[in-house]
Amino acid sequence: MAKKKSGLIVKIILGILIVLVILVVAGLFFIDTLAKNALEKGAPLVLGTNVSVERIHIEPFNARVEITNLIVDNPQGTYSSEYAIKLGDIIADIDINTLLKDKIRIEEMFLKDVDIVYETNVINSNLQEILDNVKKLDTAEKKEKQEEEKSGEEDKEKTLQVDLIELSSVGVTVQAKGAATGLPIKVTIDPMTNLGTDEEGITPVGLTLRILGAIVTTAIKTAGGSVGDAAAAIGDATSAAVAGATSAAVDAANNAVNDATNAAADAIKGLFGGKKDEAAEEAQPQGN
Numbered sequence: 001m002a003k004k005k006s007g008l009i010v011k012i013i014l015g016i017l018i019v020l021v022i023l024v025v026a027g028l029f030f031i032d033t034l035a036k037n038a039l040e041k042g043a044p045l046v047l048g049t050n051v052s053v054e055r056i057h058i059e060p061f062n063a064r065v066e067i068t069n070l071i072v073d074n075p076q077g078t079y080s081s082e083y084a085i086k087l088g089d090i091i092a093d094i095d096i097n098t099l100l101k102d103k104i105r106i107e108e109m110f111l112k113d114v115d116i117v118y119e120t121n122v123i124n125s126n127l128q129e130i131l132d133n134v135k136k137l138d139t140a141e142k143k144e145k146q147e148e149e150k151s152g153e154e155d156k157e158k159t160l161q162v163d164l165i166e167l168s169s170v171g172v173t174v175q176a177k178g179a180a181t182g183l184p185i186k187v188t189i190d191p192m193t194n195l196g197t198d199e200e201g202i203t204p205v206g207l208t209l210r211i212l213g214a215i216v217t218t219a220i221k222t223a224g225g226s227v228g229d230a231a232a233a234i235g236d237a238t239s240a241a242v243a244g245a246t247s248a249a250v251d252a253a254n255n256a257v258n259d260a261t262n263a264a265a266d267a268i269k270g271l272f273g274g275k276k277d278e279a280a281e282e283a284q285p286q287g288n
Contacts, residue, residue: 032056039067046208048133049073049084063096074119075129080178081117084126085215088113088169098161103201106162111211114170114189118219121177127216134209141205159201165192165211172222189218 036056043051054069067090074084089112095105119126167189175182195210196202202210 031058031060035065039070043072046134046137046205047072047130049075049130063094063099065092065094066090072130074117074126075133077126077129078178079119079126080180081119081126081173081175081182084117084119084130086113086115087111088115102156103159103161103196106160107164109162109165111165111167112169114167114215116170116172116215116219117175117182118172118223119175119177119179119182120223125177125219127212127219131209131212131216134205134212138203138205138209141203157203159196159203160207161196161201162192162207163194165195167191167214170218172219174219174223185222187218187222189214 032055035058036053039053039056040051050073052071052073053067055067057066057068058064059066068088070087070090071083072085074081089110091108091110091112093107093109095107098105117126120128170187170189171184172187173182173184192210192214195207
């Protein structure tokens with residue numbers, strides 16, 4: 001009787017182990033689909049607009065994530081471009097030893113074939129609206145953390161450390177809001193290094209803010225550096241005002257690399273005031 005009992009227990013344990021193995025294998029098999037669904041549902045909460053992904057591939061044993069064709073849609077409104085940002089490939093190599101720690105270390109993150117559409121009507125732009133949404137969430141997170149610290153009920157959340165972020169093959173299309181086409185220009189975005197190296201690290205929202213801030217600043221620089229070409233290609237007089245008015249503001253932004261968000265905000269503020277007429281005059285052909 002004892003032997004029958006022990007044999008039954010062994011069978012039960014083996015059955016449980018088999019089920020666990022099946023669940024693990026199934027989890028690995030469907031992990032890409034689960035991650036894709038999570039990203040497409042979670043990213044809009046951060047960016048305030050729809051996000052789609054063609055493919056996510058995760059190598060759990062190598063701690064590598066590969067994302068193909070991530071597209072950030074324009075905010076709701078009268079924007080005519082197909083999307084705001086398209087990232088052809090995102091590759092992130094993670095330090096596998098930090099996966100179970102409070103701060104996860106990303107050794108390298110490569111964003112390749114970056115296509116940015118900067119669609120603006122002087123007062124606002126598609127990129128600025130997206131950036132503002134992320135800033136609101138970042139501010140809310142910081143406020144919530146401060147309140148938790150005061151009450152002594154702080155909930156420890158996962159943060160990040162990113163050693164290197166590189167953006168390659170970057171193109172910005174400067175386009176007047178509602179226009180059918182714009183002026184595509186190849187640009188360079190400087191690598192970002194040592195983000196979140198302090199004890200607290202950087203939150204995923206904070207990281208998104210830094211990357212998006214760099215993109216918005218670059219888009220504004222592009223507009224400011226191409227006054228005549230942008231006005232001619234877009235065919236909208238206001239585009240010249242955008243380009244001329246932003247250039248001076250962006251010069252000041254170069255001294256604020258650690259806060260790309262403020263740089264972009266200051267540049268947008270520079271769109272208002274008397275500089276508009278001056279920029280438009282500068283954009284007119286000479287000799288008439």
